[in-house]
Amino acid sequence: MIIDHPLLGPRDACEFVYHGDASLIDRPDPAAIDAQERFHEYAYLRDNPAGEHRELWYHEYGDRSWLVVTRNTLTHEISKVELARDVALVRGRGA
């Protein structure tokens, strides 16, 4: 499988480590009243879609960037690759 890195171009998937659902970017507010329930969902509950899935890939044997890859779990077709940093900033996370 080839991942088209936004900065570096096409790279073999062997350079990357898969780190699961990209919803991990949206960490719940620990000060919220329902924080315990939200963190339980955040840590343990995942959708398991047959089709399009947004997921985190870490370029461990590359530039060590985190990517959000939109991949079809049925065909492995990759339709979008973004820097996780950009995704997180748009969602008001990180600095």
Add this chain to the structure above:
Amino acid sequence: MADYRLTAAPALGGYHRAFDGVTLREMPDLALVALALPRGGEAAATGAIEAAFGTALPESGHTALSSDGTERLLRLGPDQAFVLMTRSTPDAEAFIAARLGGAAYVTDQSDAFVALEISGPRSRAALERICPLDLHPKVFSVGDVARTVMEHLGVMVLRTGQDSFLLLSARSSARSFLHAVEVSIANTG
């Protein structure tokens, strides 16, 4: 207290071997200094780097020679850059830090790496068996750099010429890395 005198030794003892169409040799006197751009101080850091080396910090995947040709700036990613130079004395970090005036963080990485140069008309074919990068000169041209994985070992690959590459890998696994490259050369017939 005893007066210790330590002498630096190359990781592979100055390895140098000629194969059919490929020459593989250790580059013992290279120094590698990591540059990190401070958050919020990126513009000041890139300005200081350009002033110090007479060339702008290149884009990811590319390198640039300093104006006097003695140092090469390697950009591996947005926050990851190195200065590569020939220097046998263990003062590379101070040498670079003095020229940047604190505008970027510097860390000496020289003794963490082993450097192998693979050259000759069959060098690309020899690397193709273990290197997942596309090394065709149209994609990876002279002066380009990339970090990748060969036989489970992280490697920085720098194309130094049409038929020559510099490979930087961890010194702690230098012999395993050398073995991987030697086997790949032997398997390329």
